[in-house]
Amino acid sequence: MLYYVSEKYGGITLSLNYSSKINKIRTFALSLVFIGFGVMYLGLLLKNIEWLMLIFFLLGMLCIVFSTVVYFWIGLLSTRAVQIVCPSCEKPTKILGRVDACMHCKQPLTLDKNLEGKEFDEKYNEKKYRNEINEKK
């Protein structure tokens, strides 16, 4: 159930197995670095076949470069996120988009009063859905 965070504070205990988007992307970027190194290591094992080793090295480099790009993207997203104090665990967290989960306790939160009390759904962040709501108004 979504929890509106601007005005009301209360004791909703429902917790979803949904981690905050920022944390998710960060984990993804970190795993990319490891995949990159793994691929490069595979290339080392194949050093007898020079062209194959080169391809693996390039692929590994690409993974690492891509993860750097993702890290930059996280930085950009973080500045756009709204900082709030989670009503559930009372720690500071960030909300990205209209609905997101608390980084610490996974409490689903919303910045849109119209969505208060609704079931958490990623679709509320989609542009298409946003337009539908605006049309109904």
Ligand SMILES: [Zn+2]
């Ligand atoms: Zn929390």
